[in-house]
Amino acid sequence: MSEFRVVSSEFRNPKLYMVIILGDPKKPKKRYESPKKVWDLERISTESKLIRQYGLKSSRELWTFATRVKKFRRYARELLPLGEDGVEKAKPMIARLVKFGILTEQTLDGILSLTTSDLLDRRLQSLVFKKGFAKSIAHARQLITHGAVTIKGRRITVPGYLVSVDEEPAVAARVSA
Helix, strand or coil: CCCCCCCCCCCCCHHHHHHHHHCCCCCCCCCCCCCCCCCCHHHHHHHHHHHHHHCCCCHHHHHHHHHHHHHHHHHHHHHHHHCHHHHHHHHHHHHHHHHCCCCCCCCHHHHHCCCHHHHHCCEHHHHHHHCCCCCCHHHHHHHHHCCCEEECCEECCCCCCECCCCCHHHEEECCCC
């Protein structure tokens, strides 16, 4: 029997009630925040430079990583006034950022100095290009999406995959049969 009860007469179908209250399972939540000023020339020019430099598909891909950095920094700002308690609460986040090689100094100030470029440098696409497996950043993206890149023997087809420090030496190009 379903646990969902009909609240009012307009929700006669329990499945419809579940979709309205819990959200549609086919549509994941948005993982990025779009800019407040859409036609800001300075923002557009810096974004287009980053998109070209890191071989991103669209601005949305850049906004996703910018949102991640924004959330890390916001959490660090909230914990900064707490002193030692804030440092203790931030240890799991600091450990995760160190694991991915994003953070060098293990303090809240280190988190506050993070930029979007720091996160974009740890993408699989960037590392494949830096290791010399691809002739260009766009070629790196194509190699990844076509399944020619593996990490520890596992084929990864997501160019935005964040590579941890442990996985970095295991990034390899697959030998085609």
